[in-house]
Amino acid sequence: MVVSKLSVRSCLIDGEAIVCDENGLAVFDLIRRHGALASAVHCAFDLLELDGHDLRGEPIEKRKALLAKLLKGAHLSIVLNEHFEEDGPIVFRESCKLGCEGIVSKRLGSFYRAGRSAHWVKVKNPKAPAVKREAQEDWGK
Numbered sequence: 001m002v003v004s005k006l007s008v009r010s011c012l013i014d015g016e017a018i019v020c021d022e023n024g025l026a027v028f029d030l031i032r033r034h035g036a037l038a039s040a041v042h043c044a045f046d047l048l049e050l051d052g053h054d055l056r057g058e059p060i061e062k063r064k065a066l067l068a069k070l071l072k073g074a075h076l077s078i079v080l081n082e083h084f085e086e087d088g089p090i091v092f093r094e095s096c097k098l099g100c101e102g103i104v105s106k107r108l109g110s111f112y113r114a115g116r117s118a119h120w121v122k123v124k125n126p127k128a129p130a131v132k133r134e135a136q137e138d139w140g141k
């Protein structure tokens with residue numbers, strides 16, 4: 001297991017398994033295919049615990065810095081989710097051009113909270129295949 005190779009006694013990393021297409025874009029439908037787990041990577045978003053210390057009460061920027069340090073030089077099957085501190089509308093527009101599903105904006109200084117938060121806003125790209133599929137599935141209910 002890749003996490004066991006990290007230089008820590010313990011850690012809890014928030015993230016998700018992804019499979020990328022030939023352009024390096026995470027595509028949800030690819031993870032459903034047979035054999036996809038062989039090419040899946042864990043995309044790490046946040047660090048919630050490190051060596052027995054609960055980090056959920058620390059600001060997002062501190063947790064992200066610790067996560068980046070922890071994963072530096074780590075095995076390729078666990079990767080740091082890239083984050084940007086530029087203007088949200090610009091990041092969203094450019095991510096949509098790339099075909100990304102959307103972005104999650106997190107207020108600097110925010111603490112980790114399970115579930116929805118006023119400090120974390122998810123904005124989906126309406127043209128992304130995964131978002132279109134979700135809309136079709138919701139419509140069929």
